[in-house]
Amino acid sequence: MTGLDLAFAATGLVTAAAAALAVTTRQVVHSALWLVVALLGLAGCYLVLGAELVALVQLLVYVGAVVVLIIVALMLTRAPIGPRAEHSTGPAHRVLAACVGAGTGGLVAAVLLPTATRAQVRPAGSEELARQIFSTWVWPFELLSLLLLAALVGAFAVSGLTTSDASGEGTR
């Protein structure tokens, strides 16, 4: 056990516990807030693995944008406050879901764990990483901006679709 192993175990435990609570809690808003803790823990894991830029982007994009979007969507769909059992399916369905989840996770672990070795962590090199993004990966990077634009227009189109339909139904 080295220091990095201990640091990763600490952040990993926080991440796993928060993720388990996020998918099992009976309060919708708590689920979104536990997701924040899980993603913060994951950013800590990225830091331990020497990926500083990825950890910061994870903070900015996930915790700053995605979770806020999820909470706004919960508000727009009038999520009930307080513990409710109806956010999850029945016990039989949940047991089946747990079996499928455990089976898939076990399969991934069974494939990955035999290849696990003790390795030197690559030191963070944000300068070299930035140079690579804007040389080797520049075309995928530009395509990504196009994708974000398409997602923005698509979200507008989807919401415009329903409002025009609703007004059409209202006049009928």
Added chain:
Amino acid sequence: MIHTAGPYLLASLLVALGLYGILARRNAVLMLVGAELVLAGGGLLLVTAGAVGRDPSWSGQVLTLFVITIAAAEVVIALAVIVAAYRRRGHIDLAQDAG
């Protein structure tokens, strides 16, 4: 030095929990939380592969950045669809028939 069993275990655990969340939730927004956890597991695997390998193009970290951005775009579209479905149906319960 780090043993890669830890990251691998955490990634498979995140995939398992995310899949459970996708399958066991009835609220559509909460199902999306499970999808985020699966994507987080994939990102962790990419970062681990980048941290232990010596790839000159830094593909592990760069691809994780791309995955994070694509996940943001996916969440935008998914939430727009969910809000539109709520307006049309009055609920976002995945276990109920469309009214």
